[in-house]
Amino acid sequence: MSARTRQPASVSAAGLAPGVRVTRSRRSAIWSGLGAIAVIAVLAYLPYRVYSGTTSLLVNFFILLILASMWNLLAGYTGLVSVGQQAFFGFGSYFVLIGALHGVDPFVGLPIAVVGCAALGLVVWWLLSRLRSGYFAIATWVVASVCYLIIIRYPSLGGGTGEFMPGLPNINIKYLDAYIYWTTLAVTAITLVCVYLVLRSRLGLELTAVRDDETGARSVGVRVGRAQLLVFVIAAAGCGAAGALEVISAPYLQPGPAFSVQWSAEMIFAVLIGGIGTIEGPIIGTIVFFALQQWLAHYGTWYFIVLGLIAISVAIWAPRGIWGLISDRLKLFPVGYWLWPAGQRLGPPEAAVAGEDAEQVT
Amino acid sequence: MTGGPLLEVRDLTVHHGQLRALYEVSLSVGVGETYAMIGANGAGKSTLLRAIAGLDRPTSGSITLDGVDVTKLRPERRVASGIVLVPEGRRLFSSLTVAENLKVGASYARKGPWTISRVYELFDWMRDRRGQRADQLSGGEQQAVAIGRALVANPRLLLLDELSLGLAPAVVRRIYGILPELLATGVTVLLVEQDVSQALAVAARVHCLLEGRTTLEGEPAGLTPASIEAAYFGLAGPAGLPQERP
Amino acid sequence: MIWVNDIVQGVLLGGLYALFACGLSLMFGVMKVINLAHGDLAVVAAYLAAGLVTVLHMPTALSILVSIPLFAIIGYVLWRTVLQASLNRSVLTTLLVTFGMSIVIENALQQFFSANSRSLSIGALATDHFNVGSQITVGYLDLAILIAAVVVLLGLQLFLSRTRQGRLIRAVADDREAAQLAGADYRHIFGIAAAIAFGTVAVAGTAYGVYTTFDPTTGTTQLLLLFAFEAVVIGGLGSLWGTLVGGILLGVVQDIGAQISTADLLLAGQLFFLLVLVIRPQGITGSRRTA
Ligand SMILES: Nc1ncnc2c1ncn2[C@@H]1O[C@H](COP(=O)(O)OP(=O)(O)OP(=O)(O)O)[C@@H](O)[C@H]1O
Ligand SMILES: [Mg+2]
Numbered sequence: 001m002s003a004r005t006r007q008p009a010s011v012s013a014a015g016l017a018p019g020v021r022v023t024r025s026r027r028s029a030i031w032s033g034l035g036a037i038a039v040i041a042v043l044a045y046l047p048y049r050v051y052s053g054t055t056s057l058l059v060n061f062f063i064l065l066i067l068a069s070m071w072n073l074l075a076g077y078t079g080l081v082s083v084g085q086q087a088f089f090g091f092g093s094y095f096v097l098i099g100a101l102h103g104v105d106p107f108v109g110l111p112i113a114v115v116g117c118a119a120l121g122l123v124v125w126w127l128l129s130r131l132r133s134g135y136f137a138i139a140t141w142v143v144a145s146v147c148y149l150i151i152i153r154y155p156s157l158g159g160g161t162g163e164f165m166p167g168l169p170n171i172n173i174k175y176l177d178a179y180i181y182w183t184t185l186a187v188t189a190i191t192l193v194c195v196y197l198v199l200r201s202r203l204g205l206e207l208t209a210v211r212d213d214e215t216g217a218r219s220v221g222v223r224v225g226r227a228q229l230l231v232f233v234i235a236a237a238g239c240g241a242a243g244a245l246e247v248i249s250a251p252y253l254q255p256g257p258a259f260s261v262q263w264s265a266e267m268i269f270a271v272l273i274g275g276i277g278t279i280e281g282p283i284i285g286t287i288v289f290f291a292l293q294q295w296l297a298h299y300g301t302w303y304f305i306v307l308g309l310i311a312i313s314v315a316i317w318a319p320r321g322i323w324g325l326i327s328d329r330l331k332l333f334p335v336g337y338w339l340w341p342a343g344q345r346l347g348p349p350e351a352a353v354a355g356e357d358a359e360q361v362t
Numbered sequence: 363m364t365g366g367p368l369l370e371v372r373d374l375t376v377h378h379g380q381l382r383a384l385y386e387v388s389l390s391v392g393v394g395e396t397y398a399m400i401g402a403n404g405a406g407k408s409t410l411l412r413a414i415a416g417l418d419r420p421t422s423g424s425i426t427l428d429g430v431d432v433t434k435l436r437p438e439r440r441v442a443s444g445i446v447l448v449p450e451g452r453r454l455f456s457s458l459t460v461a462e463n464l465k466v467g468a469s470y471a472r473k474g475p476w477t478i479s480r481v482y483e484l485f486d487w488m489r490d491r492r493g494q495r496a497d498q499l500s501g502g503e504q505q506a507v508a509i510g511r512a513l514v515a516n517p518r519l520l521l522l523d524e525l526s527l528g529l530a531p532a533v534v535r536r537i538y539g540i541l542p543e544l545l546a547t548g549v550t551v552l553l554v555e556q557d558v559s560q561a562l563a564v565a566a567r568v569h570c571l572l573e574g575r576t577t578l579e580g581e582p583a584g585l586t587p588a589s590i591e592a593a594y595f596g597l598a599g600p601a602g603l604p605q606e607r608p
Numbered sequence: 609m610i611w612v613n614d615i616v617q618g619v620l621l622g623g624l625y626a627l628f629a630c631g632l633s634l635m636f637g638v639m640k641v642i643n644l645a646h647g648d649l650a651v652v653a654a655y656l657a658a659g660l661v662t663v664l665h666m667p668t669a670l671s672i673l674v675s676i677p678l679f680a681i682i683g684y685v686l687w688r689t690v691l692q693a694s695l696n697r698s699v700l701t702t703l704l705v706t707f708g709m710s711i712v713i714e715n716a717l718q719q720f721f722s723a724n725s726r727s728l729s730i731g732a733l734a735t736d737h738f739n740v741g742s743q744i745t746v747g748y749l750d751l752a753i754l755i756a757a758v759v760v761l762l763g764l765q766l767f768l769s770r771t772r773q774g775r776l777i778r779a780v781a782d783d784r785e786a787a788q789l790a791g792a793d794y795r796h797i798f799g800i801a802a803a804i805a806f807g808t809v810a811v812a813g814t815a816y817g818v819y820t821t822f823d824p825t826t827g828t829t830q831l832l833l834l835f836a837f838e839a840v841v842i843g844g845l846g847s848l849w850g851t852l853v854g855g856i857l858l859g860v861v862q863d864i865g866a867q868i869s870t871a872d873l874l875l876a877g878q879l880f881f882l883l884v885l886v887i888r889p890q891g892i893t894g895s896r897r898t899a
Contacts, residue, residue, distance in 0.1 A: 469790060
């Protein structure tokens with residue numbers, strides 16, 4: 001901790017020393033960006049090549065990836081552990097349903113749901129912003145339960161039993177599936193780019209400072225409340241987008257599953273296993289999640305039990321997750337500063353191998 | 363007894379994260395001796411005592427008590443072998459009463475002369491107020507309870523960290539007034555004191571730390587005020603150190 | 609006069625919440641750890657009681673003589689292995705780990721037991737009741753649960769204030785390092801506190817199984833953890849009697865909500881909790897800010 005707070009000083013000191021450079025992203029970021037575009041292009045082409053069973057599976061994959069990235073942004077960069085993100089997920093679905101019941105095309109309902117969930121996020125943050133740690137975690141859970149209890153009061157939305165969402169375009173199911181897939185892919189890409197941009201911005205730097213040392217960050221003028229508010233609202237909007245995609249891809253909406261704490265469990269497990277506090281972690285974690293789910297598909301909920309046990313073990317004994325184990329070697333989307341001592345040109349210095357990248361100011 | 367010193371600290375180095383708080387500090391304290399550590403704020407005195415008590419893990423070096431290496435022992439096991447620390451800032455159990463604080467101190471006590479009622483005799487006001495919560499006591503009273511809590515464990519080596527912290531001079535004098543009575547029961551005392559004259563008055567030997575390094579060690583009689591001042595402030599060292607008088 | 613009966617029913621319901629809350633309150637008060645698996649552990653206790661009743665043909669009430677020590681052992685072992693290790697990392701890690709435990713337990717129960725709901729039988733006592741005046745009805749079972757809550761809380765109170773172990777637990781809760789300097793191994797003492805907390809969970813889970821039906825997901829769907837936590841917070845952290853007051857207040861508010869419509873029982877309770885959290889995070893009886 002003291003090492004981290006010390007680093008900015010060394011960066012500014014380095015600015016005075018001749019021959020020392022400070023860069024934000026290494027050249028690999030450009031290659032990573034090109035790689036990402038290539039991956040998205042291949043994924044976008046998939047509906048022409050594979051059965052819709054595969055694309056449906058990928059839709060679920062992307063929904064979890066969005067959720068995981070949002071939870072990671074919240075917990076990994078502000079230290080706020082929410083176990084109630086299903087509140088926004090559920091409302092994302094219900095906003096689309098409400099729109100559809102009033103004749104709004106679900107694909108148009110999606111952005112409306114995102115805005116609605118961002119607004120809901122504002123309200124919830126206003127309620128909970130003074131709480132920390134376990135109080136915050138349980139309060140978010142209570143909020144999710146309140147959302148559920150409110151929704152089931154409305155028989156027009158299906159009450160406690162559920163409602164079919166009308167209004168999906170009346171076209172060949174194959175094309176519909178493809179549209180849903182492309183929409184999901186686009187939303188996922190936008191979400192990940194947003195996360196990347198947020199973390200690269202000044203806000204990202206502030207967030208990391210707050211996470212590492214809230215009091216310290218306050219004392220150097222970081223507006224902690226504002227930074228946390230922004231992230232909370234972004235996470236609410238993102239989870240709302242995931243919920244909207246969920247109801248579009250599976251248009252029978254039941255309040256129990258929509259507001260289930262299981263969603264929180266899925267995002268948390270994926271992030272913990274992949275590596276909390278990194279952009280890459282949720283991606284890796286979601287891949288592991290789906291691989292295990294497919295592999296143990298015939299054994300009921302065992303895959304989930306196994307995932308839970310892995311997540312618990314990782315949280316205790318390898319808190320940087322799978323990505324932490326490999327990230328010392330390479331960074332796909334670096335958002336920190338890199339300090340290049342004079343005369344050194346290649347790669348991170350040896351110190352970086354010793355654990356937390358000693359020379360990187362994240 | 364081996365006949366050697368009771369406490370032997372050899373080349374002790376301690377880090378707080380990246381910060382190196384002690385640089386290969388060595389000292390030895392004989393049985394029944396009173397030994398004082400002096401030094402400015404942040405010199406590493408508390409770190410030394412905490413390392414001897416087992417709260418701070420040394421990076422290198424060793425600590426032996428009566429010939430037995432205790433370097434790897436957990437703090438609670440060191441209490442059983444006779445090392446007890448009265449920590450800086452007293453650290454009483456604030457929601458417990460005076461009597462309960464003493465009882466906790468006696469929970470894992472070694473056999474020996476000190477009992478709770480003997481502590482009540484040492485501080486005559488304490489018995490009447492044993493039912494009072496510790497956080498309602500004055501600073502001097504809290505310090506007395508903290509000493510009592512350590513004594514009932516029957517230490518062989520008692521570590522006292524800045525007894526005078528935040529106390530009025532008269533109270534400090536009263537607290538130090540009990541030292542002879544402790545020594546009479548065979549306790550060895552290693553104390554930290556920022557007030558150099560106080561340390562010189564009570565200790566058989568003093569040891570000065572400056573930024574984690576030993577700058578002076580010896581019997582008070584053999585030390586000149588100038589040598590102590592130089593060791594305390596490091597006047598021979600880098601300029602710009604605080605020039606406040608002890 | 610009908611509202612008097614509502615309040616009485618609310619108080620009785622509050623007894624169940626208080627019983628749930630004491631283990632959570634103890635672990636929160638001593639280790640500053642919120643065990644998010646608390647509700648699911650109670651469901652495990654209910655299944656354990658059901659197993660003891662069917663396999664060993666034990667009467668339900670006596671099954672706790674087996675389940676309390678068993679849960680105490682589980683609590684101690686779990687603390688010394690997983691929970692202490694996660695607390696060494698950070699408080700946030702304890703949240704993530706206990707949340708993970710909650711989900712794992714729930715899915716494991718689903719794997720081993722059918723999704724059918726079950727209940728524990730205690731014969732006629734379950735439905736018998738007596739009347740006070742013409743309007744007030746008191747179920748023997750409800751009363752027994754309230755009494756159980758009071759007995760458990762009283763027992764905890766006496767244990768903490770009168771015994772050597774209880775004193776050490778309070779000392780460690782106050783200042784862990786200072787307790788080490790007095791020779792106490794705080795990990796062991798924490799383990800004992802966890803054992804006691806888990807023992808109370810065994811009682812609460814069995815009581816719940818007698819009170820109503822349960823299934824593998826009851827822990828989260830019936831919000832057992834949330835009610836327990838709400839009782840702790842409403843009553844004020846660190847005060848066992850506050851926990852009883854909190855449980856009873858929650859029960860009464862829920863019962864009043866139920867008078868508006870049965871569906872609003874839960875909603876009323878949750879909104880009341882959020883209100884307390886926003887207006888008075890230190891709880892009704894608390895004086896310090898703890899959130
Ligand atoms: N827990 C800790 N974490 C990080 N640094 C620490 C910690 N404890 C002490 N330090 C640092 O170690 C150095 C030595 O501190 P220490 O408390 O031992 O000094 P001291 O001589 O007792 O000072 P004082 O007279 O003020 O009590 C100081 O620079 C201090 O800032
Ligand atoms: Mg000190």
